[in-house]
Amino acid sequence: MEFSKEEISKKAEYCLSCKIKMCQKGCPLGNDITQFISYVKEGKYEEAYKTLCETTVLSPICGRICPHKSQCEGSCVRGVKGESVSIGNLEAYIGDLAIENGYDIPKLTNERKNKKIAIIGGGPAGLTAASNLARHGYTVTIFEKYDKLGGILRHGIPDFRLDKNILDKQIEKILDLGIEVKYGAILGKNIKLEELENEFDAIFLAFGANISSKMGIEGENLNGVYGGNELLENNNHPNYIGKKVAVIGGGNVAMDTARTIKKLGAEEVKIIYRRAEKQMPAEKKEIENAKKEGIELLFQTNVVKILGNEKVEKIECIKTELVKKEGEAREVPIDIAGSNYIIPMDYIVMAVGSKTENEIVQNLGLELTKKGNISVDEHYMTSKEKIFAGGDLSGTKATVAWASRSGREAANEIMKFLEK
Ligand SMILES: Cc1cc2nc3c(=O)[nH]c(=O)nc-3n(C[C@H](O)[C@H](O)[C@H](O)COP(=O)(O)OP(=O)(O)OC[C@H]3O[C@@H](n4cnc5c(N)ncnc54)[C@H](O)[C@@H]3O)c2cc1C
Structure with missing residues (x-):
């Protein structure tokens, strides 16, 4: 861990616990920042983690690599006259503690739903959608091209900025929610959309846009x-x-x-x-x-x-x-x-x-935007019923937090669609 408990405590005390939470507005995921920091002030670290888990499953990652100055910290009231609160450091600290102390991502129901969802791509959007669905009792399978999950967090952001050990441990925590993964599964090559349509009740496409x-x-x-x-x-x-x-x-x-x-x-x-x-x-x-x-x-x-x-x-x-x-x-x-x-x-x-992989997106039979992203409506649904898309693939603002938000919201829309 980068900071001592005393340093973290000092960083938390610096937060003014504003009633109007500008930092939360600046966070694409809408994390309840003042609330989790209040728990840090009281030394209630597990409570702080649970608060973060209401909106994110990527705390140790976002705490390190989000562009904080243009998101949460850029909106912090403290920053108007001086230094903003070190929200990223505090979030990473709590995320790391959760790994170290084995705090689980809380399940949101014990009821099992009889519906299966396929997620294509295990980057921030896919992982977040998968967790949200699994936490609500759905059966989720991630289909991932590589033999490891993480997307650009693993195959893009260099080790000197994001320790892959932390990434591995956070992914383990996410998979502990009971998510199945098929590795080496490439949509458009060794798996076809039609096959998935036959087998699953809904599909979430989140295979990114990582072509220069x-x-x-x-x-x-x-x-x-x-x-x-x-x-x-x-x-x-x-x-x-x-x-x-x-x-x-x-x-x-x-x-x-x-x-x-x-x-x-x-x-x-x-x-x-x-x-x-x-x-x-x-x-x-x-x-x-x-x-x-x-x-x-x-x-x-x-x-x-x-x-x-x-x-x-x-x-x-x-x-x-x-x-x-x-x-x-x-x-x-x-x-x-x-x-x-x-x-x-x-x-x-x-x-x-960066753009999408032409060869794959053009052969899916789905409507595309002018820029070649998969077109979605306000419910994250593509031009085909039961197929949803999000993250970089659908042209979401290309940051981890925005991709993750789209995964969380798309999962909410998938649940509404399945329970109709
Ligand atoms: C070099 C680089 C640095 C960045 N730095 C930052 C940063 O510091 N902070 C920040 O907030 N954002 C950063 N970003 C942006 C951020 O990483 C992306 O916006 C985010 O990862 C998008 O998430 P995603 O889940 O949509 O896609 P991805 O992360 O691209 O994940 C897509 C997943 O789908 C898999 N896949 C691809 N094709 C297929 C297929 N056909 N079948 C099955 N699986 C497939 C991939 O292997 C991958 O696991 C950076 C991006 C790059 C490229």
Whole structure:
């Protein structure tokens, strides 16, 4: 555990226990933050855990890797004049204690329901939906492509940010609710949607959207151009020793890939981002960490083309200026004509966005959005009855807490549908 009991107690005492709970509003999961912190103040840790379990089953994970500054902590009243309450640290502490002391995720009924639900994908959305259904007495089977659960928590977020030991233990706790898992089960390859429709009363699709988008620029097909999502998911990297690498993008994937590549021995890593630092979607803490580790960040810089014979040799960049445009919430980066320059480069990593796996989603016979996500209505139902979808796959805001919320809410909708 990162903090002592005394440190945690001090962090809890700093909370003002506001009557109007702005922190709860800022949390995508709607955790009752002031209530769980009140229990921490009284030393009632199991009660604090039970309070968190009303809305989340991912406390030790969200406590560590949620973008707190733009969610709960960003809404904390303490933060208006000074430092906000360390909500993430407190949540992680309680989540860790629950693992250490064996506090169970409470079941919500002892009654068994005679309905079976298939969940496709064992990431935050799938795991949360599965727990909610199992806690209500339903029979749940998760179908997962890999031999381990966790989704991007395992095959994306690097170990230096999320200890996989904690993840394993939390997943164990979730599976203790009585959830069955079929590993190595890939929808669209060795399992078909129709087969699941025949066997299950409802299906929840939560297999994510972890394919790197491309920029559509010249040279993108040269050897030495990679997708950040794939590098992290497969943990299969080229030899970076003595090499120069450019990572293009400004979000989590860009930060995690750049930092991983630097740790793997690259001589030089540059993050190229077309907007300003203050517009970067990555957490401030991650940007600071990247800088400390010697990664260079080039702001207001766009990539025009990648140059080389068969393999990457150089990258052509251009400076941008930020311009206010009507109808746009934030300033738009515009290339400054004639400001082009070329830098030598060995590898380029695209981290400009993530999308769904075309080959699979297009063959499911379900309606898709323009962006290629699975289309759902306000009840998380797809264009086919009894098939629901959530998380990154259906285009939910791509954070763990939002994916998890969609899993929890979709499970509630599935229960309503099954009990109709
Ligand atoms: C590198 C990176 C870093 C991130 N960092 C953060 C962060 O710090 N904080 C934060 O809040 N969010 C972060 N995110 C976003 C967050 O991880 C995602 O929004 C979240 O994991 C989405 O959850 P999900 O359950 O929808 O999908 P996923 O986590 O992608 O899980 C999908 C699951 O489905 C499985 N699967 C895929 N295809 C199939 C198939 N055909 N059949 C069966 N199973 C299948 C996968 O193996 C996986 O287990 C990050 C994302 C990335 C890529």
